[in-house]
Amino acid sequence: MNAFPFENKVFDPAEAMPRKELAALQLQRLREAVARAACVPFYKKALAKAKVTAQSIRKLEDVRRLPITTKADLRDGYPLDFLAIPRAQVARFHCSSGTTGKPIFVAYNRHDLNTWADLCARFLTAGGLRSEHTVHIAFGYGLFTGGFGLHYGCERVGAAVLPAASGNTPRQVMLLKDLGADVLVCTPSYALNIAEVAQGQGVKPKDLSLKFAHFGGEPWTEDMRRQIEAGLGLMAFNNYGLSEVMGPGVSGECVARNGMHISEDHFLVECLDPDTLEPVEDGQRGELVLTTLTKQAMPILRYRTRDIAHLDPSPCPCGRTGVRMSRIVGRTDDMLIIRGVNVFPSQIEEALLRVEGAAPHYFIEVDRPGKMDEVTVKVEVRAQDFSDRMSQMEALREKISREIHSITTIRVNVELVEPQTLDRSAGKAVRVIDHRKK
Amino acid sequence: MKITQLSVFLENKPGRLSHPCRALADAGINILTLSLADTHQFGIMRLIVKEPQKAKKALEAAGCVVNLTEVIAIEVPDRPGGLADVLMAIEKSALNVEYMYAFTFRRADKAIIVFRFEDPDAGIRAIQAKGMNVISSVELYERAGK
Numbered sequence: 001m002n003a004f005p006f007e008n009k010v011f012d013p014a015e016a017m018p019r020k021e022l023a024a025l026q027l028q029r030l031r032e033a034v035a036r037a038a039c040v041p042f043y044k045k046a047l048a049k050a051k052v053t054a055q056s057i058r059k060l061e062d063v064r065r066l067p068i069t070t071k072a073d074l075r076d077g078y079p080l081d082f083l084a085i086p087r088a089q090v091a092r093f094h095c096s097s098g099t100t101g102k103p104i105f106v107a108y109n110r111h112d113l114n115t116w117a118d119l120c121a122r123f124l125t126a127g128g129l130r131s132e133h134t135v136h137i138a139f140g141y142g143l144f145t146g147g148f149g150l151h152y153g154c155e156r157v158g159a160a161v162l163p164a165a166s167g168n169t170p171r172q173v174m175l176l177k178d179l180g181a182d183v184l185v186c187t188p189s190y191a192l193n194i195a196e197v198a199q200g201q202g203v204k205p206k207d208l209s210l211k212f213a214h215f216g217g218e219p220w221t222e223d224m225r226r227q228i229e230a231g232l233g234l235m236a237f238n239n240y241g242l243s244e245v246m247g248p249g250v251s252g253e254c255v256a257r258n259g260m261h262i263s264e265d266h267f268l269v270e271c272l273d274p275d276t277l278e279p280v281e282d283g284q285r286g287e288l289v290l291t292t293l294t295k296q297a298m299p300i301l302r303y304r305t306r307d308i309a310h311l312d313p314s315p316c317p318c319g320r321t322g323v324r325m326s327r328i329v330g331r332t333d334d335m336l337i338i339r340g341v342n343v344f345p346s347q348i349e350e351a352l353l354r355v356e357g358a359a360p361h362y363f364i365e366v367d368r369p370g371k372m373d374e375v376t377v378k379v380e381v382r383a384q385d386f387s388d389r390m391s392q393m394e395a396l397r398e399k400i401s402r403e404i405h406s407i408t409t410i411r412v413n414v415e416l417v418e419p420q421t422l423d424r425s426a427g428k429a430v431r432v433i434d435h436r437k438k
Numbered sequence: 439m440k441i442t443q444l445s446v447f448l449e450n451k452p453g454r455l456s457h458p459c460r461a462l463a464d465a466g467i468n469i470l471t472l473s474l475a476d477t478h479q480f481g482i483m484r485l486i487v488k489e490p491q492k493a494k495k496a497l498e499a500a501g502c503v504v505n506l507t508e509v510i511a512i513e514v515p516d517r518p519g520g521l522a523d524v525l526m527a528i529e530k531s532a533l534n535v536e537y538m539y540a541f542t543f544r545r546a547d548k549a550i551i552v553f554r555f556e557d558p559d560a561g562i563r564a565i566q567a568k569g570m571n572v573i574s575s576v577e578l579y580e581r582a583g584k
Contacts, residue, residue, distance in 0.1 A: 381447050381503050388445035388484055388507045388554070389536055390475045397479070416480050418449050418503055 004255045005235065008318050011125035011157070012118065014265050015320045022321060023060060025265055029293035031057050034066065036299045039084040042077060043067065043301060063268055063291060068277070069303045074104045074244060083107055085297050095143035096243035103143070106243050107297040113152070115294055116246055119263050120153020123252020126261070126318070127237030128212040129183055131158030136181035138190060139217065140166045145247030146217045150185045153249065159183070166190060169197040180209035188220035188228065188236075195231030205233025214239055216248050219328040219346075238327065242307075245290050245300050251325055256317050259324025266294050269323065270302070271311045274332040285310045285342065287332045288325065306332045308342075334432060336366060338373045343408045345431045348377055351403040357385040358400050361419070367435040375412040377404060380419045439562045439572045440508040442490040443552070447503035448474075448481035458483065461500035467493050470582045471552065473539035484539070486552065488579050508558045511541070511578055513548040513571040521551065524570060528553075531564035545581055 010016055017025070035054040037043040046067035047053065056062070074082060074096075083090070091110050095103040108116065129135065135154045141147035141163060154161045164175055166186065172194055176184070184191060191213060198208070210232050216239040225236050239252035240260050250267055251260035262269050271286035272279055280286035288305045292298075308330045313323045330344035337343070345364060352358045361380040366373060379400060387393055393416065401414045448454045455474075462469060462485075472485045487493045490506060497504045514520050528535060533555055541550040550573060555561035565572050573581075 383498075383503050383505060386445070386447050386503045386505050388443065388482060388505060390477070390482060393480070393482065394477065416447070416449075418447060418501065 003317075006128050006255060008255045009125055009130075010318075010320065011122045015122055015126075015261065015263070015322060017265065017321055019321055022264060026268055026293060027057070027060055029265070030060065030063060030268060030291065031055070033291060033293050033295075033299050033301070036084050036296060037301050040082050040299075042073065042081060043299075060268070063270065063302065064279075066291070066301045068289070069300055071104070071244070071304070071306070075102065077104075078102050079105050080107070082298050082300070084299055085109055090297055092148075094145045094148070094243055094247065096145075104244065106145070106247075108295075109297045112246070112295055112297050115266060116149060116249055117152040117156040119246070119249030119266060120149050121156035122263060123237070123239045123249065123261075124150075124153050124157050124159075124183075124214060126252060126254040126320070127214055127239075128235065128255070129154065129157050129159055129214075133182040133211075134160045134162060134179065135183040135185055136162045136164050136172075136176055136179070138164050138166050138172055138184065138186035138194070144217075145241070145243045146187075149241070149247040149249060150214065154183075154185070169193055170201065173198045173201055173203055176208050176210065177203055182209055182211045184210055184213040184232070184234065186213075186215065187217040188215040188224050189218060191215060191228045191232065191236070192224060195228055199231065205231070208233060210234040212237065214252070216240060216252075219330075221327075240325065240328065242290075242305060244303055244305075245292050246295060250290065251322070254316065254318040254320055258316065259312050259326055261316070261318075261320045261322035261324055264322045267291065268293055269311070269325070271309070274308075274335070280310075282313055283310055285329065304332075308332060308335060308344075336364070336375075336432065336434065338366065338375055338408075338410050341408065341410055343375075343410060347407050348404060351407045352379065352400065354403050355396070355399045357396055359385065359419070362431065363417075364432045365435065366432070373436065375410065376415055377412045378415045378417045381416045382419060439510060439574050440558050441486060441511050441552070441573075441575045441578060443507050443509045443554070444485045444487065444490055444493055444497070445505050445507060446483045446485070446497060448476070448483055450476075450478070450480050454481075455483070457500065458497055458502050461496050461502065462487070462493055465492065465496035467496065470578075471539065471541045473537070473552075475537065484537075486541075486578075488582070507554065509552050509554045510558055510561050510565070511550050511552055511573040512565055513573060514551050516544055516547050516549040520549070524551075527568040527570065528561075528564065531568075533557075533561055533564055541578075541582075543582060550578070550581075 031054045052065050089109050090107045092108045094106050139146040213234050213236045237253045241248035241250040251262040253260050268291040270289040274287040288307050290303050292300045307328045309326045311323050334345045359380045359382045363378040365376045397414050404412050446458045467487050470486045475482045494504050514524050536554040538553045
């Protein structure tokens with residue numbers, strides 16, 4: 001009996017380890033991880049302050065006694081304060097993509113690189129990659145962990161790799177067509193771009209040999225999945241990872257495509273309320289907090305990813321026992337709670353993109369004049385959308401308001417404002433002001 | 439026969455009305471007439487000037503959102519019922535008036551009203567067919583003097 005669209009192959013038997021066995025392995029590895037982290041002055045100090053030693057970890061729940069690590073902590077440790085091994089033993093450096101200021105160096109020794117390739121091979125195999133396939137990798141190669149991570153993962157599976165890297169999309173389409181790659185690896189937005197360019201060149205899915213795609217590096221939606229699958233004629237799989245804890249390979253979808261199995265034998269995952277740092281119930285949205293269990297060059301304890309998702313521990317038909325995480329639905333650094341509903345600025349942006357004639361330049365103001373939260377979304381009016389007719393401008397405002405309601409379920413006031421009145425500060429734009437008292 | 443009208447988007451906050459007027463003043467542009475449409479949330483200022491392209495540049499340089507629309511100026515007898523007669527003729531032509539406003543100046547016994555139709559050309563044809571006088575921009579600017 002096989003209800004799956006293709007063979008459900010497991011790369012590493014550890015992926016289907018019984019939960020009890022997994023928990024024992026995690027506990028042992030957590031102790032080792034704490035011992036390794038203690039070589040880093042930041043953790044040595046923080047562990048002493050929290051009165052935790054490797055020996056004092058008795059159960060997995062003790063992870064909650066460990067210090068939290070934030071991106072700011074890692075940035076303060078620039079360049080290599082978090083290195084836990086002698087510099088001479090480092091085999092590779094990468095950088096996390098920082099939006100402001102200096103990046104964060106991440107380091108790997110031989111053992112880490114080996115683990116990384118294995119973990120990428122896990123999700124690649126789960127999502128259909130086989131040794132006879134050719135993989136077209138259109139990720140940027142370089143400091144970004146995506147390109148090299150997937151590259152070595154594909155090689156670990158035994159597949160042939162075309163390291164196309166990103167850019168020059170018409171050429172990418174030509175390469176895909178002429179070499180006949182079976183699998184595409186890139187960011188989902190770049191895949192959309194490739195699909196559009198292919199369409200523009202009159203290249204149809206049947207002219208390509210693509211069967212599968214593995215997308216990661218940025219949040220995406222089911223809408224995008226359908227669009228890319230139709231445009232390129234393939235099955236698309238989602239994977240997740242972040243440089244700070246390793247790179248891609250933290251989790252990925254299996255043939256059932258009902259969430260991304262986390263490689264829990266290498267990462268201890270917590271899903272916490274971002275305000276209280278208390279665990280949320282399974283199925284509830286929370287911030288993912290990850291502890292590396294096996295990373296040697298740069299072990300990280302309880303890293304606040306700022307990524308919002310939920311966890312599903314229910315058994316998966318594929319037989320893998322790793323808990324499944326949902327898509328990333330937002331980031332804690334910009335999540336707003338409005339009348340009890342979680343709202344992300346990205347949802348407002350999505351709404352604006354759906355309304356013809358609305359500029360994606362917006363600013364969100366939240367206030368609580370009485371007992372109720374009130375949200376005002378200020379949207380810039382561009383010259384090309386501006387009409388001398390009041391009725392048209394009012395219709396635009398109403399359309400925006402309706403679309404925001406349909407996406408976020410909350411009612412907001414929409415204000416049209418002059419362009420350039422909204423802050424365009426250097427780097428990441430400030431899009432939210434919350435006047436409510438904390 | 440069409441007149442170019444400038445529309446300026448106005449955010450609802452103090453100083454937003456004087457700002458475009460000041461920008462025009464600094465560019466040495468005289469406003470022949472204007473009208474304001476507003477909601478509690480934002481407004482639209484519509485203006486007729488002699489040099490609409492120059493005015494548009496000046497307003498844009500001042501950070502305003504501007505667009506140009508074609509409107510027509512119609513002579514209306516300045517007596518009770520003068521406007522009502524003109525409007526009735528327009529209604530009979532099944533033309534929809536988006537909005538209208540008056541010029542501050544007139545000549546002899548005629549007032550001048552600005553009409554915004556969905557289709558200005560159809561408006562001109564209909565008005566002229568009724569024997570009414572549509573004023574060209576050249577004539578209008580002459581009448582405005584200065």
